[in-house]
Amino acid sequence: MRFLAIVRFTLEEAARRRVLLAMLLCGGAFLVLYAVGFHFLVRDLAGEKGAMATLTRQFVVNMFTIAGLFAVNFLMVMSAVLLPVDTLSGEITTGVLQTVAARPVARAEIVLGKWLGHLLVVWGYLLALASGVLAIAWFTAHRAPPHVPAAFACLALEAAVLVSLSIAGGARLSTVTNGVLAFGLFGFAFLGGWVEQIGSFVNNDATRNIGTVTSLIMPTDAMWHLAAHLLQPPFLAQMRMSPFSMGPVPSAAMVVWAVLWIVAALASAVRGFRRRPL
C-alpha cells in the first residue's frame, strides 16, 4: 500500500536523523539525573519514623513520580513539535516532494503517512521515557502509581494533538512560522491550565472559564492534567493538595474533544496540501 510506503519511509528517516538522536540523548540524561535524585530522596525519607511518615512517604514518592512524568511530558512535547515541523514545508520548499507526488499516490496519503510515521516515533519516545520513570520509581521506592495505562493513553493523545498540529501547519506555513505557532499554542494552553488551577483554588469562576476555553482551543494541557489526576492514589487526588491537580479534573468529554480536534487538524492538513503547488 502506498500509504504504508510513506509511513515506512518516514520511520526510516526518523531513525537516521540527528533530531531524534538528540532527543534520545536528552531523555537519557534526564533519566540518569532523575534516578540519582530519586535514590537520595528515598534514602532521606527512610530516616523518618511514625504513622504519619508512611503517609508522607507515599505522598512524596507519588509526587516525585508525577514530577518525573511532567518532565517527560515536556520532552515529548518538544519531539512531537520538532520532529514533524519541517517534513511538509521543508520538502515543499526544496522540491523533494515533487518526485513523490508525481507517483500514483494521493496527496492525502502523503500527509497521513507522514503523520502516522511521526506519531509512531513520538509514541515510542514517550513510552520509552515514561516507562523509564516508572521503572526508576519501582526499583528505588517499590511503588507504582495507579491507572498507568489510562494515563499513558492521555499522554499519547496529547502527543497526537501536537503531531497533528505540526503536520497541519507544515501543509500551509513555513517551517519557522509553523514551529512558532505550535509552541505558542502549547504555551497558551499551558498558561491557561495554570490560570484554571489557581482560579479554582481561590474559587474564581472567571479564571476557571478561561481554562476551559483555552483547553477547547488547544487540548494538550487538559490531557496532561487528566493523566496527572489518574496517576494519584484516590485519597491524594481527592485532597486536591498536589501541585499537579489543584483544579477541576478534565472530563471524559475533553478526551472526545481532543480526538475531534485531531480529526479536524488532519482534515485541514489534507485540504491545505492538496491545493499546494509543488
Next chain:
Amino acid sequence: MTNAAIETRSLRKRYGEKLAVEDLSLTVRRGEVFGFLGPNGAGKTTSLKMLLGLVEPTGGAGTLLGAPLGDRATRAKVGFLPEHFRFPEWTSARELLRFHGRLLELPDTIARERAERLLGTVDLLDAAHRPLRGYSKGMLQRTGLALALLGEPELVFLDEPTSGLDPLGRRLVRDLIRAERDKGTTVFLNSHLLGEVEATCDRVAFVKGGRVVRERALAAEGEGVEFEAVLRASGLDADARAGLERFGRVLHDEGDEVRLSLASESALPEIARWVVERGASLRHLSADHVSLEDEFLEVMGADHRPG
C-alpha cells in the same frame, strides 16, 4: 480515446500577479521525442508541472495518455525527472528506488531486479548503498534518471536533464533518451540546450512568455533544412535586389549586403549569374545551414534579453 500522448488546450497558470504560462496548446504524439524549447522563465517547468498534476492549472484543459490531467492512475505510466533534482539526503540511491518501487506498487522481486538493472545503466552500482548527501551533482542526476525510468513509463518528462552535467553525463542522457525512443516511449524534454535537442528530438516547440510561438518537426539528416545565404556586391540596383526575392525570402538588405533564406544550396550559381548579369560586382556569396540556435534567436526576437 485520442492517440496523442499529450494534448492540451489553452492551459494557463497564474501565480498571484505573475502569469507563468499564458496559453499552452500543444499535441505530442505517442512515441516521439518532443523538445520543449525556450529561454529561462518562459514557463517550461510550470507547463510540465501542470501536465504532471503537481500544479493545478488556472485555466484550460488537457489529457495525458488519454486521461484528463491530474488523473492519479495515469501517473503510474509516467516518469519524471525534475529540474533541480532534490532528494532526501539521508537515504541511498538503492533505498530511494525501493521506496519509489513501493509507491508504484511493484512486486518486491520486480522492484529489486529493476532497481539493480537501472543502477547499472546509470553506472551507480558502486555508490548505490551510500547516502545521497555524499553524491556529486552528476551522480544525483543519474539517480534521478533511474528514478524516472523505474516504472517503465510510457511517457517520460525530463526537465533540463543535462544542466550541470559533464560531457560524459550528457552522452549518457542522450543514449538513454534514444534507448527509450527505440522502446516506443514518448519523451518530453524541456531544455534550453539546443545542441542536445537537435541531436535527440523528433519535433520541437518554441515557447516564449508562456505560449507556443512555433512548432515544427526536426528534419532527419539534410532533408528540408534551411540555409541562409549571404551575398555581398557593389552596384546592386533596386531592380536587382527585388529580383532576388524569387530565390528565397530576403532576411536583410542593407548597403552592400543582402541575406536570403534558401531551401537548398543549389540556387547559389543562379544567384551569382543573376547578380553579375545585372552589372553588379559580386564579392562574396555563401550559404550556411541554419541551426536550431539561429532559429531560436530568430523566434525569440531581438527584444529577448538573456534570462
